[in-house]
Amino acid sequence: MTYTTATLGKQNAADTAALIIKLAEFQQMDRAEPHVPALAYDLSFKGKLHGIGAFNTGKVLEGICLTYPMYNSNRTKWSFYLLDLYVNESARDCGVAKKLIQALAVKSIEEAEEAKCGYENIYLEVLDWNKNAILFYEHIGGKITARTEKNGHIWLEMKIPTRNLI
Numbered sequence: 001m002t003y004t005t006a007t008l009g010k011q012n013a014a015d016t017a018a019l020i021i022k023l024a025e026f027q028q029m030d031r032a033e034p035h036v037p038a039l040a041y042d043l044s045f046k047g048k049l050h051g052i053g054a055f056n057t058g059k060v061l062e063g064i065c066l067t068y069p070m071y072n073s074n075r076t077k078w079s080f081y082l083l084d085l086y087v088n089e090s091a092r093d094c095g096v097a098k099k100l101i102q103a104l105a106v107k108s109i110e111e112a113e114e115a116k117c118g119y120e121n122i123y124l125e126v127l128d129w130n131k132n133a134i135l136f137y138e139h140i141g142g143k144i145t146a147r148t149e150k151n152g153h154i155w156l157e158m159k160i161p162t163r164n165l166i
Contacts (some may be wrong), residue, residue, distance in 0.1 A: 001056055008064065009052030013040035015061040016051060023086040027127060050080070052103045054096045055086065063087035065100035080108060080151040080162075084126035085133075091153070097136060101165040105165035113166050121159050140164060 008016055017034040042049040054063035066084040071077075082104075087096045101122070108119035126133045126148070133146035134156065141164030145155040 001091070001094065003054045003056055003091065005054050005099050007107075008043050008053045010040035010044040012051070012053055013037075015044055016043065016053070016064055016066075018074065019061065019064045019086050020066075021082060022088070023084055025034070028128075034101040048103075049083075050107065052100055052107070054091070054100055056091065063096045063100055064163060065104055067104060067122070078119045079106075079123055080104060080119060080120040082122050085124075094125060098140065101140060101160075102165055105162045108162045109166065113139055115138060119162055121161055121164075124158050124160070125128070125155040126158060128156050132137070134158075 012016045013036050016034050017039055020034045020039075021032045022035060024030070043051045048051065048068060050066075050067045050069070052065040053061050054065075056062050064086055065082070067080040067082050070079050070081050085097060085100060087100075104122065107120075116157060122140075124137070125148075126137065128134075134144075135157050137160060140160060142160040144156050145159050148155050
């Protein structure tokens with residue numbers, strides 16, 4: 001199957017919310033209850049939440065990459081914080097996650113050119129038991145920068161230089 005990526009907008013809010021719920025179940029977290037109208041607003045409002053989706057040939061949303069920009073005043077550089085990356089089980093091991101991350105890197109370059117500044121890193125947190133995700137992030141250049149405990153779960157903080165992704 002072939003997958004394409006595209007920017008998510010308010011028209012994708014309900015499908016995005018469904019994948020957020022699946023992600024929470026996969027992570028064994030409390031039940032997620034995304035508010036679809038608020039998600040639609042956030043996806044359509046430039047500068048807040050950036051969403052990239054992976055669609056199969058039938059135009060079905062199979063994966064999501066949700067990020068927001070963050071500013072490092074010490075380095076006067078922008079980065080992205082990767083809030084959620086999720087791919088439906090049926091679309092795993094097909095390169096979908098890599099396509100989503102690469103689309104984010106392309107977006108970072110486009111926004112850097114527009115703003116005349118650089119988006120140099122992607123920051124994220126991953127549960128320590130999610131070995132497949134950790135290996136994926138390390139494979140694309142990610143490095144573990146810290147370990148934290150939140151609500152009884154161990155999270156690994158990671159940093160991926162965007163230059164590694166294009």
